Amino acid sequence: MPNATIFPLISNLPDPKSLAVKAAVEKVAGLDTPVLLWGETGSGKDFWAAVLAGSSPFKPLLNLGCGDVPETLLESEWFGYQKGAFSGADRDFLGKWRQAGNGTIFLNQIDLLSLHMQAKLLRVIERKKIFPLGCNQEADIAARFLFSADSTIEEKVHRGEFRADLYYRISTVSIFIPPLRERKKDILPLLNYFCAEKGVEIQLSEEARQKLLQYPWPGNIRELKNFVSGLAVHGCILDEKGVWTLLDRPRPILDLIQSGERSMAEVEAEYTAYLLRKYKNKSRVARILNISRKSLYNKLKKHENH
Numbered sequence: 001m002p003n004a005t006i007f008p009l010i011s012n013l014p015d016p017k018s019l020a021v022k023a024a025v026e027k028v029a030g031l032d033t034p035v036l037l038w039g040e041t042g043s044g045k046d047f048w049a050a051v052l053a054g055s056s057p058f059k060p061l062l063n064l065g066c067g068d069v070p071e072t073l074l075e076s077e078w079f080g081y082q083k084g085a086f087s088g089a090d091r092d093f094l095g096k097w098r099q100a101g102n103g104t105i106f107l108n109q110i111d112l113l114s115l116h117m118q119a120k121l122l123r124v125i126e127r128k129k130i131f132p133l134g135c136n137q138e139a140d141i142a143a144r145f146l147f148s149a150d151s152t153i154e155e156k157v158h159r160g161e162f163r164a165d166l167y168y169r170i171s172t173v174s175i176f177i178p179p180l181r182e183r184k185k186d187i188l189p190l191l192n193y194f195c196a197e198k199g200v201e202i203q204l205s206e207e208a209r210q211k212l213l214q215y216p217w218p219g220n221i222r223e224l225k226n227f228v229s230g231l232a233v234h235g236c237i238l239d240e241k242g243v244w245t246l247l248d249r250p251r252p253i254l255d256l257i258q259s260g261e262r263s264m265a266e267v268e269a270e271y272t273a274y275l276l277r278k279y280k281n282k283s284r285v286a287r288i289l290n291i292s293r294k295s296l297y298n299k300l301k302k303h304e305n306h
Contacts, residue, residue, distance in 0.1 A: 007054060009193050010047040015185035017178045021048060024175045029055035034125060034145045034170045038153055039177035041291055042222030045148040046108055048177060053104040058144040062100045067112040067292040074117060076133050085134025095132060097124075100143040110170070111149040111162055112294060122166045145170070180217040180224065187212055190221060194228040226288060272299060 011022055028035055029052050037045040037052075046063060053061035069077050076086070080095025097105060113121065124130055125145060129138040147170050156162040180187065188204075191212065195202055204212070217223050275285045286296040 005197075006047060006193065007051055009189065010044060011051045013183070013186045013189060015183040017183050018186055021175060021177060022051075025052045026055060028052070028173050028175075030057060031173070032058070032144050033173055034147065035173045035175065036171045037146065037148045037175050037177055038151060038171075040151050040179045040220055041295065042220035043177045043179050044221045045177050046106070047221075048175070049104075049106045049108075049146050049148065052146060053106070056104065056144070058102060058104040060100075060103045061106055062096060062103060062143070063106045063108060064096065065108045065292075067109050067294055071114055071117065075120070079130045079132050080139075081133035082135045085132075089134065093132075095130070097130060097141055097143065098139060102142045103144070104146055105143045106146040106148070108148050109150070109292075109295075110147045111153045111156055112292070115161075115163060118163045118166050122163065122169060125166075125169055180220045184213050187217070187224070190224055191228065194225050198228050200228060222291075272296075 011025075013019075013022075025048060035052065037048055039045060049063070050061055053059060064078070066074075076089075076093070076095075078095055078097050080093045080098060081089050083089055083092050107121075110121075124141065128141045130141055131138055153162060153167065157164050157167050180190075188209070194200075219226070272285070275288055276282070279285055279288075282296055283293060286293045291299075
């Protein structure tokens, strides 16, 4: 769950595109209808889900990552089970969806669900009822649903990797979260927030300010936060006046800031390759990028095809 102190910041970011997202969120906050938040990885969909739920009567928010639990355990984790439903089920378990009560269930990265689970989810959304494992009676679900998906979800629908009927059901209300490179007025406020959070004190020279604004931030808000974490660990280079003139960590940010000669895919691929060379451990690289291993493998496969 995101740090609650960032909610006011996220909901009041100054860029016009963020203000448009805020207006859309406020418009649908009180509606008991599914909402899909979609955009690039790390663009802040989970934060906006928290803002949406916090502005609604449907509290609290239950944030469930669709790639966080093995597929074989999702039904028992979400729907619950009766005692004796399977080996080890020595008691009744209500399940997280019923535990949410009248709050909000946020299914993060819904595009990671298998087609099998997508079919089950569609029935639940349409009927607001579930079958706990081992039970022959349906149970009601009272919570409101929010969803997030990567910006490639429509491509997955066209390739048959995501059910079209489920997509159209959850995207009746659809809010696009723009990438950070399209919200340049948000970069410095977010930088200052994350620096304050990590106890990093900086003064920006005009050169450093322009480099930060020109860099495309392929990892979006997550990359910016991880960059500040790197500064907190490694420090930064100061000139004799104590002004931050160069970015010391992570090094690729200096190397990859270009004048637009390379595509986003090339910049992202080079940064990911740098991390893999440095750490030689895919799990660690996934943690640094704040994505799942499955998402990392998908990125590597995508980069191989370019």
